[in-house]
Amino acid sequence: MSKAEHQDAPVLTDEELRSLDAHWRAANYLAAGQIYLMANPLLTESLRPEHIKPRLLGHWGTSPGLNLVYTHLNRVIKARGIDALCVWGPGHGGPAILANSWLEGSYSETYPDVPRDGAGMARLFRQFSFPGGVPSHVAPETPGSIHEGGELGYSLSHAYGAAFDNPDLLVACVIGDGEAETGPLAAAWHSDKFLDPVHDGAVLPILHLNGYKIANPTVLSRLPEAELDALLRGYGHEPLHVTGDDPAQVHRDMAAAMDDALDRIAAMQQTAREGGVTERVHWPVIVLRTPKGWTGPAEVDGEPVEGTWRAHQVPLPGVRENPEHLRQLENWLRSYRPQELFGPDGRPAADVLACVPDGVKRLGATPHANGGLLVRDLPIAPLDDFAVPVDKPGATLHEPTRVLGDLLARVMKDTGRRRDFRLVGPDETASNRLQAVFDVSGKAWQAERLPVDEHLEHHGRVMEILSEHTCQGWLEGYLLTGRHGLFSCYEAFVHIVDSMVNQHIKWLKTSRELPWRAPIASLNYLLTSHVWRQDHNGFSHQDPGFVDHVLNKSPEVVRVYLPPDANTLLSVADHALRSRDYVNVIVAGKQPCFDWLSMDQARAHCARGAGIWEWAGTENGGEPDVVLACAGDVPTQEVLAAAALLRRHLPDLAVRVVNVVDMTRLLPREEHPHGMSDFEYDGLFTTDRPVIFAYHGYPWLIHRLAYRRTGHRNLHVRGYKESGTTTTPFDMVVRNDLDRYRLVMDVIDRVPGLAVRAASVRQQMADARTRHQAWIRAYGTDLPEVADWTWDA
Incomplete structure (x- = not known):
């Protein structure tokens, strides 16, 4: 049964319901087909074992829910003419996003050898999780994506990073109930306290509760609804619930929830932008409860599958060897009535495409998911404006990061109208001697302010939260959507994001091999308060190993710099901020340091x-x-x-x-x-x-x-x-x-x-x-x- 809390919202017409359901069924068919089929994509004959892939890989359980979200995002994007991006937290549901991008045509535009017809469908199916093909997760190869399926827990911080300084963008973020248990995701809920409704876009979290992880129930799905609502309201969100397993009613409720959420967002933005209201807003969140593996096999070998953990990956594992499994697979695929969804030539029917937006409004074609198309060079003033004079080596001392702070302040000033540069860090901007930036921009802050507070601004572009995970996620989302930034952190604690930087490096490495992915601004780390000057904080603050970690990674992507003084730090930072598609790690001290090289000498030395x-x-x-x-x-x-x-x-x-x-x-x-x-x-x-x-x-x-x-x-x-x-x-x-x-x-x-x-x-x-x-x-x-x-x- 289905339940909604928005009965006053517009109701779908029968025609709209029919076309939305057709699109959703087509996406489900394509998602299941990718997991199983290497031939006979349109089921023009009965399935035989040789039509089935020898290795069955992929994740079915989350795919129907992702398809539902994609279908309904299509509807509101087309109806409202909005620019939107979606971050797919359950990115292991790759077949769903591939299916939808193929349906909307963005996949075939990106990969002309996979056309939107029967031959293209066959290619789409065969290549999925197949040698020489594409990964089973959402990945850089997937049009419209900025988030890889292995980045468990990072979706919401990525979504907020994409929304910062993007006032006309809606960023939907599907959060899996498994990933909702991770530390990075839990901290990322607080990002709404940093989102400025005037200068930033909106983030619409969609918490997808399908009940199970790989083998265990999920925590949030087992909370009583009142307790879950209290949690989400405590995070600053107003929940809208969509619950059920009846497709027709879920479609109606999802459409109502989407309209309700977007109406609220538009009203809050208008109030802030036109009315000057500065009170913190409470953004909507959609809580979507549908069965895991919805519309798939209800039971296999006498064991329940749909609605259980058994639907997580491949619900029918023995299709090639087990005739009963093969029969169930064919019945499952035919239950979507593919003959109604695709013509004899394999092209999607008009009903299927009725909800799909046009051009760059399509989720798979938005330039915001290919940020290199939007990125502009940073205006960096001549380094001589900031250089320290050096008449002879070792005669004077300066704090290198304080000198760099003046350069960053100028960059912040010169991007003030563009708003495409941010400085992020865990509560350490001033500690790391970069406080000159506060003369230009305060710290983003939407929560309560007290008279003793300093440098807090609704529209600030310095981002501080005591969560390295969230800082990293914000900056990645910001860079991937075409902007610039720098992450300043104590050296010993940047290890907290070891796994996150791994994934970003992998993303960049793969992106560089895709000619359609335009280069983005590099991810720049400034590691200071380093091991040799943590004598006052002690052993816990002494760890220089992040460099070792990064230098293990793809050599075409990683760079590590250890400037010995202030002028070399300026030279290295100038290079890093101008670069593309790298992860640059700069290690520099904040304590007084001897000046060894003049600016000209520093340039030459850093070039060598x-x-x-x-x-x-x-x-x-x-x-x-x-x-x-x-x-x-x-x-x-x-x-x-x-x-x-x-x-x-x-x-x-x-x-x-x-x-x-x-x-x-x-x-x-x-x-x-x-x-x-x-x-x-x-x-x-x-x-x-x-x-x-x-x-x-x-x-x-x-x-x-x-x-x-x-x-x-x-x-x-x-x-x-x-x-x-x-x-x-x-x-x-x-x-x-x-x-x-x-x-x-x-x-x-x-x-x-x-x-x-x-x-x-x-x-x-x-x-x-x-x-x-x-x-x-x-x-x-x-x-x-x-x-x-x-x-x-």
Whole structure:
């Protein structure tokens, strides 16, 4: 039976009901056909085992509900002339979205070899989850999609990201009741407190409760309706219920719910945009309860299927081997009456297409799902406007991220009318020294404001919520729909989105292989408050491993930069913000840092990605005895301090200093587009001299990147090795053997002949480390020779 709470809403005419039901049945037929058939798509003959795919893959259970939503979105889009995008949270229901895009024609326009006729239907069926075909999930290959089926829990944050700064866009978001149990989805409900009804579009969540996950009931489907309503109202939504298994009544109720929801949305937007009302609005949410595997087999082998977890994937698993299953499959497919839905040539009948919008209004053709078609270059002012003056290396200090904040503030200002740039982060914009942006834009906020609050604005474009998942989802949705942004985060806690960045990298990799997907703005991370300057917060805040995680991924997509000072950070950020289809990870400190390079030098150094700092070494044009390499701001300072000590104590030693900004330069050219050839690498690091490499993160990453190089056996890396606590800044590097004294000792240990000749120098370095330990325990601060050190070589 069916139940609706909107009896006053317009009722479908019989003709509208008939055409909507025809479209829905056609989509159900196509979804089931994709899972099972590799021949005989129109059932022009009785099914035989050879018509069935040898491997049955896909998810039927959610598909009928997704088809229902797609059908009814078509209706309101066409009737109201609105621009809409849908994020399909149960993206494993790929056959449903493929079926609908084929019906509306957008699939055949994207893939002309799959026309909207019998031959195209056969191709559509055969290619699904088939070698050389298309994935079983909604994926980049699916027209109209910005969300992959493996991104469980990210749909709602993606939807809000798409709606921000898109005032004329409706973003529907189907949320599966299984994914509703995830942490990312639970936090994403709070996104409505950040949605500005004046400058942003609307998000219409559609919570699809079909009762089961793979093998277990879902939590929300088992809540009493009053309790579920209280939960949704607590999140700030007004629920509209559609419940039932009678198709005709569900169609009528779904149409009424859609009209009710869109009328409410239009009224709230009009009140805010024309009436200046600023009170937080409570947006509608549709709660759709239909059986899992609706219209499929009710029972298989004596076990109930429809309405149970058994319908989740393939409800009839033994069709090739079991004649009874084959008979049930044919009865199931013929129950949709395909002869009424498709002509003899396989083309959809007029009734089936009556609800389908035209052109770019179709969900599979909207440019908002192919954001590269809409993206515009960012207006980035000349870097010299923000650069810090550097007359000589190491004479001045600046906070790199504060300098970057001025650049980001200008970008925010210059995109003020366009509204296509946002800065997101978990409550850390000011902590990360980026607060200059608040002079241009406040923080988005629609909830209550108190007199003590600062920088909260209804129309703000800085996004802060203490949920890295939500920040990531917002930004992904924003980028995928054609805009720009940057995610600022404490380095140790960006790991929370490890799985999310995995999926985005996979999306970008696949998208780059699809000529119809236009490149989008890159996903840019600024990781600061990093491991070496979390001495005050302690071990829990010390983890530089996100770089390792990202560098495991597709080399054509990922980039990692460790700028050593403010001007190199500006150069790297300028490059990242202008780039397309990458994930750029920038690790930079927010504490005062020595300025090493002028702006012109920084540009040249960042363009190289790695290079010799001749002014810091003592090789004087000859061959070095040792190479001191560094990557990261604190390792760079320690290497330069070690170089100064060597210059003083071992003046005859030829030292080369190499700084690496672009970590992917260490890879072979065959493995990464930025990688060095063996000739370049050998020229920089030598083939036979000791290389002492001070690295920002876990030392084994450098070995992994460089293991194929000729001189790898001479490579000795110092980095973070999980020795952390609450202590002084210099003690952090001492604890991890990254300090200047340890680096000098490493040089003495590894340069042939120095062990004996420089034994007294080594002893002095060891004594300095011992003196350091006694000093910090007595005074709680670093040694004066460390705290007051400057580069004066």
